[in-house]
Amino acid sequence: MSELLHVEALSVSYGAGPVVHGVSLAMGAGSVAALLGANGAGKSSTLRAIAGLEPAQGRIVFDGQDITRLDAAQRFRAGIVYVPEGRAIVTDLSVAENLTLGSYFVDSRTRAQRQQMVLDFFPEIANRLKAPAGLLSGGEQQMLAIGRGLMSAPRLLLLDEPSLGLAPLLVARVYERLARIQREQRLSALLVEQSFHAAAKLASRAWVMRHGHIVGELDSAALGSREGRQRAIDAYLGARAEAAQAAHA
Ligand SMILES: Nc1ncnc2c1ncn2[C@@H]1O[C@H](COP(=O)(O)OP(=O)(O)O)[C@@H](O)[C@H]1O
Ligand SMILES: [Mg+2]
Numbered sequence: 001m002s003e004l005l006h007v008e009a010l011s012v013s014y015g016a017g018p019v020v021h022g023v024s025l026a027m028g029a030g031s032v033a034a035l036l037g038a039n040g041a042g043k044s045s046t047l048r049a050i051a052g053l054e055p056a057q058g059r060i061v062f063d064g065q066d067i068t069r070l071d072a073a074q075r076f077r078a079g080i081v082y083v084p085e086g087r088a089i090v091t092d093l094s095v096a097e098n099l100t101l102g103s104y105f106v107d108s109r110t111r112a113q114r115q116q117m118v119l120d121f122f123p124e125i126a127n128r129l130k131a132p133a134g135l136l137s138g139g140e141q142q143m144l145a146i147g148r149g150l151m152s153a154p155r156l157l158l159l160d161e162p163s164l165g166l167a168p169l170l171v172a173r174v175y176e177r178l179a180r181i182q183r184e185q186r187l188s189a190l191l192v193e194q195s196f197h198a199a200a201k202l203a204s205r206a207w208v209m210r211h212g213h214i215v216g217e218l219d220s221a222a223l224g225s226r227e228g229r230q231r232a233i234d235a236y237l238g239a240r241a242e243a244a245q246a247a248h249a
Contacts, residue, residue: 002028002029003026003027003028003029003061003064004027004028004029004031004062004063004155004156004188005025005026005027005050005060005061005062005063005156005188005190006026006060006061006062007023007024007025007026007050007058007059007060007061008024008058008059008060008061009022009023009024009057009058009059010022010023010024010046010049010050010056010057010058010059010060011023011056011057011058012042012045012046012048012049012054012055012056012057014045018212019042019045019212020042020045020046020049020056020212021042021211021212021213022058022213023042023046023058023207023209023212023213023214024214025207025214027188027190027205028188029063029155029186029188030182030186030187030188031182031188031204031205032178032182032187032188032189032190032191032202032203032204033189033190033191033203033204033205033206033207034190034191034192034193034199034200034202034203034205034206034207035047035190035191035192035193035206035207035209036192036193036194036196036199036200036206036207036208036209036232036236037192037194037208037209037210037236038194038210038236038237039194041209041210041211041212042209042211042212043160043161043192043193043209044085044160044161044192045212046192046209047082047158047160047190047192048082048160050080050158050190051072051075051076051080051082051158052067052070052071052072052073052074052075052076052080053072053082062075062078062079062080062156063078063079063155065078067080076152078155079152079153079154079155079156080154080155080156080158081102081149081152081154081156081157081158082149082158082160083145083146083148083149083157083158083159083160083162084145084160085160085161085164086161086164086165087138087141087142087144087145087164088145089133089141089144089145089148090133091132091133091134092132092133092134093132093133094129094130094131094132094133095125095128095129095130095131095133095136095144096115096129096130097133098133098144098148099115099118099144099147099148099151100151101148101151102147102148102149102150102151102152103151103152105152106152111151114150114151114152114153115151117150117185118147118150118151119147121147121150121177121180121181122140122143122144122146122147122177124139124140124143125140125143125144125147128140138165138166138170139166139167139170139173139174142162142166142170142174143174143177146159146162146174146177146178150181150185150187154188155188156188156189156190157187157188157189157190158189158190158191159178159189159190159191159192160191160192161191161192161193161194161195162174162175162178162191162193163175163193163194163195163198163199164194171195171198172198175198175199175201175202178191178202179202182202191203196229196232196233196236197229200218200223200229200232201223203223204219204220204223205217205218205219205220205223206218206223206232208232208235208236210235210236210238215235215238216231216232216235216236218231218232
């Protein structure tokens with residue numbers, strides 16, 4: 001497994017103290033990795049810093065190249081594509097126009113091919129191409145947001161909480177599609193989630209984040225075992241740590 005992304009001692013602050021403290025992680029090409037944690041843990045800040053959208057300290061190496069000094073546009077051109085939390089699609093543009101936004105820089109033939117690939121993965125939006133994106137359901141909007149990210153043929157997709165605001169059945173469906181895209185297109189993705197179980201099923205590596213720190217790491221064996229997942233959920237919730245602290249207080 002060749003290393004695609006290597007993050008070393010990443011810290012992010014917004015003025016006051018850091019909200020991401022020395023986060024280090026690495027992942028291979030063709031795999032899905034997940035950063036799990038509760039609301040406010042620092043997941044989005046980490047992802048946005050990797051995309052070059054937040055100033056950060058530390059070092060980021062992408063496919064052997066040190067990209068720490070590259071801005072967001074340069075990282076995008078290198079193949080790092082960020083799909084924001086809350087499915088930031090343009091609601092008054094059509095579905096097709098939203099897809100085009102993800103690949104405005106390629107020739108029309110390539111764009112048509114990629115659009116066909118996206119629509120094969122997400123048939124729900126295929127017959128709504130001319131509809132304003134704002135009329136899509138929440139699940140369809142999330143599919144559109146992921147589809148738009150795929151339009152540039154990313155080398156690394158950064159997915160910020162694809163499950164946010166979706167009913168459980170739709171979360172499962174979005175994750176099923178991601179699994180298929182990963183298998184068939186050898187997608188590399190780093191996703192962040194509060195929804196532990198959906199992400200744990202798809203990812204082959206995961207980190208648990210609390211208060212800006214990585215507090216646990218799971219490999220595919222741990223993610224595949226009940227006990228491993230339970231350990232991670234404990235770290236995620238901080239249940240044991242806090243119970244132990246209370247007992248000693
Ligand atoms: N632009 C910002 N300015 C100031 N504080 C922020 C900003 N974005 C996030 N934060 C704070 O940083 C912390 C981590 O936020 P975030 O990375 O969004 O966490 P998560 O994605 O895990 O919910 C939170 O305390 C949040 O309030
Ligand atoms: Mg977030």
